[in-house]
Each structure stands twice: as C-alpha cells, then as structure tokens.
Amino acid sequence: MENLLALLDTVLDVTVMTLALLILLGLITVAVLYVIDVTQNTQAIRKNYPVIGRLRYVFEHLGVFFRQYFFAMDREELPFNRAQRTWVARAAKRIDSTVAFGSTKPLNRPGDIFFLNGAFPPTKEEIQAHTPAPIIFGERSVANPYIAPSLFNISAMSYGALSGPAISALSQGAYQSGIWLNTGEGGLSPFHRQAPCDLVFQIGTAKYGVRDEQGGLDVAKLTELAAIPEIKMFEIKLSQGAKPGKGGILPGEKVTEVIASTRGIPAGKDSISPNRHPEVTSVESLLDLIKTVRDVSEKPTGIKFVLGQTGWLDDLCAAIQARGIDSAPDFITLDSADGGTGAAPQGLMDNMGLPVAASLPLVDAVLRQAGLRDRIRMIATGKMVNPAGMAAALCLGADVVCSARGFMFSLGCIQALQCNENTCPTGITTHNPTLQKGLNPTLGHSRRELCRLNE
Numbered sequence: 241m242e243n244l245l246a247l248l249d250t251v252l253d254v255t256v257m258t259l260a261l262l263i264l265l266g267l268i269t270v271a272v273l274y275v276i277d278v279t280q281n282t283q284a285i286r287k288n289y290p291v292i293g294r295l296r297y298v299f300e301h302l303g304v305f306f307r308q309y310f311f312a313m314d315r316e317e318l319p320f321n322r323a324q325r326t327w328v329a330r331a332a333k334r335i336d337s338t339v340a341f342g343s344t345k346p347l348n349r350p351g352d353i354f355f356l357n358g359a360f361p362p363t364k365e366e367i368q369a370h371t372p373a374p375i376i377f378g379e380r381s382v383a384n385p386y387i388a389p390s391l392f393n394i395s396a397m398s399y400g401a402l403s404g405p406a407i408s409a410l411s412q413g414a415y416q417s418g419i420w421l422n423t424g425e426g427g428l429s430p431f432h433r434q435a436p437c438d439l440v441f442q443i444g445t446a447k448y449g450v451r452d453e454q455g456g457l458d459v460a461k462l463t464e465l466a467a468i469p470e471i472k473m474f475e476i477k478l479s480q481g482a483k484p485g486k487g488g489i490l491p492g493e494k495v496t497e498v499i500a501s502t503r504g505i506p507a508g509k510d511s512i513s514p515n516r517h518p519e520v521t522s523v524e525s526l527l528d529l530i531k532t533v534r535d536v537s538e539k540p541t542g543i544k545f546v547l548g549q550t551g552w553l554d555d556l557c558a559a560i561q562a563r564g565i566d567s568a569p570d571f572i573t574l575d576s577a578d579g580g581t582g583a584a585p586q587g588l589m590d591n592m593g594l595p596v597a598a599s600l601p602l603v604d605a606v607l608r609q610a611g612l613r614d615r616i617r618m619i620a621t622g623k624m625v626n627p628a629g630m631a632a633a634l635c636l637g638a639d640v641v642c643s644a645r646g647f648m649f650s651l652g653c654i655q656a657l658q659c660n661e662n663t664c665p666t667g668i669t670t671h672n673p674t675l676q677k678g679l680n681p682t683l684g685h686s687r688r689e690l691c692r693l694n695e
C-alpha cells in the first residue's frame with residue numbers, strides 16, 4: 241500500500257512538473273511572439289493586437305471549411321454549390337440521388353434556363369429504341385475519322401494539375417464507360433495509359449509532349465504520338481476559360497521528376513506556358529498549324545478557346561471558305577469564362593471572356609451563317625456537371641459536352657480550392673505521396689456513374 245502511495249506521489253509530481261514546464265514554454269512562446277509582433281512593421285493587425293492578431297489568419301483559413309459544412313445554404317456556394325456537388329458524389333457512388341419535398345433552387349433569376357416539357361413524352365422503351373445519329377469527327381478530312389462513342393466525356397486536365405492516381409482512375413473509368421479522356425496540355429503520361437481508353441491529345445501553347453528545343457512543334461514526336469491507336473484526336477489549345485490571355489501555370493513545387501520528363505522541362509521550376517502559340521498570329525497561321533497537325537497525324541484536329549472578341553470568327557470562316565471546307569478545324573471546343581483550372585490569376589478568372597451559355601449560340605450562329613456548322617463539331621465545356629447543364633448545352637448548339645470538375649467531384653474532390661498549392665486534401669491535385677494515399681484509383685475509376693448523364 242505504501243509503495244502504491246509512493247508511486248502515485250511520483251506520478252503526480254511528474255504530471256505537475258510537466259504541466260508547469262508546458263505552461264512555462266507556452267508563456268515563453270507568447271512572449272517571443274509578442275516581441276516579434278510589436279517590433280515588426282509589415283502587418284498592422286499584428287502590431288496593434290500582438291499575438292491575438294495572428295488568430296485572424298487561422299480563422300480566415302478555417303472559414304473556408306466551416307462555411308462549407310455549417311453556414312452555406314444548399315445553393316449558395318461557388319463555383320459549385322452543395323446541391324450540385326452532392327448530386328455528383330451520390331450519382332458517382334450509385335447512391336440514390338433523388339431529393340425530397342421541393343426544389344431549393346430559386347426559379348426566378350435572370351438567365352435561368354427552363355425546359356418545356358411535352359404533353360405526351362416518349363416512354364422509356366421508346367427512348368431506348370431510338371438510336372441517335374453517331375457523332376463523327378473528321379468524316380471528310382482525314383484517313384482516320386473518329387466516331388465518338390459518347391456525348392459526355394472528360395475535359396482537358398493535365399498530368400501535373402492532377403496527380404498520377406487521379407489520372408489513372410480517370411483513364412480506367414473512361415475505358416470502362418466508353419468515353420474519351422483529354423490529356424490536357426501537360427503531355428501524355430504513363431497514367432493516361434493505365435487503361436486503353438480513347439484519348440484526345442491536347443497541344444497547349446508550350447507544346448508539352450510535342451515540343452522541340454526552341455518550343456516549336458516537333459513533327460517527329462507528333463508522328464510518334466499519332467501512331468498510338470488510343471489517341472483519336474488532337475486538340476490545339478488557344479485559350480482556357482479560367483485564364484484567357486494566359487498560358488498554363490504549374491507551380492515549381494508540383495513539377496516532380498516524372499512531370500518534368502513528361503513535359504520535357506526541368507524539375508522543381510515553375511512550368512509556365514506562353515499565352516499564345518508563338519507561330520499563330522492570325523487566322524491564316526492558325527489554319528496552317530491545324531493543317532500541319534492533321535496532315536502529320538492523319539487524325540481529326542480541332543481547336544479549343546474561350547470566346548471574347550468575336551470578329552476573328554468571321555475572318556476564320558472567310559479564310560476557311562477561301563482555302564476550301566476541308567481546311568476547317570474538325571471541331572471547336574468552346575470553354576466557358578467560369579471554367580476551372582489548376583492555377584490562374586483571379587483577375588482573369590473573374591472578369592475575362594464569355595460564359596458558354598452566351599458564347600455557344602453565338603458561335604453556332606456564325607458557323608451556320610458561313611455554312612460550316614455541319615463540317616465543324618461543337619464541344620462545350622463549363623460547369624455541366626448535372627444532367628440539366630448538359631441538356632442545356634446540347635439545346636444551345638453543342639454536339640458533345642465535356643466536364644473537368646464534374647469528374648474531379650466523382651473522384652472525391654471536396655472543393656477545398658487548393659489545386660494550386662500541392663496540398664489537396666483528397667490527393668486529386670497533389671503530388672505529395674502522403675496525401676495521395678487517400679485516393680484509391682481502383683475505387684475512383686468505378687465511380688464513373690456520372691456518365692449516367694449520357695442517358
């Protein structure tokens with residue numbers, strides 16, 4: 241008994257000593273921070289409210305998460321609100337995605353789209369019996385036209401912006417669902433080829449993957465890529481909705497050895513693409529580049545852009561008519577001003593370019609007027625993550641719809657808005673192996689139910 245009491249005494253002494261030490265350490269830390277804060281001259285809040293002023297930064301950071309979980313209403317958040325994200329997450333996991341009681345979407349805002357239901361809708365069996373016409377790319381311009389097996393596909397996201405496991409999951413999911421995966425501007429990585437899915441190879445302004453030493457087009461590399469049967473089409477990127485006028489940005493901390501070798505650039509340094517293909521200065525030189533890529537690859541070749549000024553489209557149509565209809569791009573991917581990205585300046589993200597709901601009917605009308613609408617396929621991108629978004633795009637003039645962030649949600653993205661920081665908590669946009677552990681490509685690829693949008 242005495243021994244037990246002595247032991248208890250010792251434990252108590254040690255606990256009290258530890259506590260006293262911790263308090264002392266705490267006080268010393270506060271004192272040091274106090275001195276640092278009052279002697280610095282760069283932040284007013286810390287100078288006027290030493291130590292406690294620092295909490296502001298902690299709360300600012302935590303606010304992003306608290307708002308999402310506790311305070312924001314179902315339809316409030318941007319870029320995607322909880323109702324949209326939840327639908328995708330549930331559909332991807334094949335959990336019941338019906339909702340109860342009534343719509344939480346206000347139906348009285350300018351620009352709202354309403355579908356007009358018919359009095360006698362076709363039955364499910366009648367819909368299933370109807371075979372839609374196939375969407376063919378490059379039907380008359382190339383030796384290898386592409387018959388797209390799906391109206392809904394995965395939009396460009398580079399290996400670099402996305403992690404290896406995320407691209408692997410998308411590749412396997414695309415293969416199982418029979419949809420295409422666009423490589424994005426970072427070249428073709430081994431992760432894109434995890435499964436033999438259809439691929440669209442994107443040629444960005446830095447021409448990663450098909451780049452010669454001066455940054456121009458390396459025809460030999462293009463020929464090698466064109467021989468890969470999974471690569472069905474080539475897309476020349478002129479601009480992107482989230483950052484028109486600016487090339488791709490991959491911060492140095494995300495440029496790992498594998499990414500560097502895929503792109504043909506040094507590891508650890510920022511990977512910045514130019515804001516324009518250096519050789520494309522006019523509609524004529526654009527048609528020249530399209531011709532080169534198509535002639536070398538013998539595969540359908542198109543362009544991607546977000547529409548801003550519109551006059552050049554008339555010039556493009558006139559130049560196509562002068563050269564002959566075969567010179568036209570086989571497709572146009574029209575991105576939306578509110579499209580996503582791995583990293584972009586906020587000024588461009590917020591203020592530049594037209595949303596696809598406005599630009600799609602416009603481009604469609606210009607092509608129709610020029611008699612080119614049947615020749616050029618239209619692909620639309622921009623926040624079409626739910627069936628209504630996709631249906632609206634098809635009604636407004638698209639032949640095919642692609643989504644980027646929709647597929648990120650299906651992989652488990654929680655919209656933490658950290659794609660530019662290598663700290664993505666779900667492993668989708670980080671190259672930190674510890675954070676990537678949470679993303680299981682085998683589970684991720686099976687979450688392809690988002691493709692139900694096709695139905």
Ligand SMILES: Cc1cc2nc3c(=O)[nH]c(=O)nc-3n(C[C@H](O)[C@H](O)[C@H](O)COP(=O)(O)O)c2cc1C
Pocket residue numbers: 395396397398401402423424425426442477479480481488544575576578579580581582621622623624625642643644645646659669
């Ligand atoms: C993480 C991320 C990376 C992207 N990388 C590219 C890219 O390499 N090339 C490109 O043309 N677009 C890129 N995009 C834009 C998408 O392809 C798409 O055009 C845009 O996000 C609109 O689609 P969404 O609203 O479904 O995301 C990227 C988007 C995201 C979110």
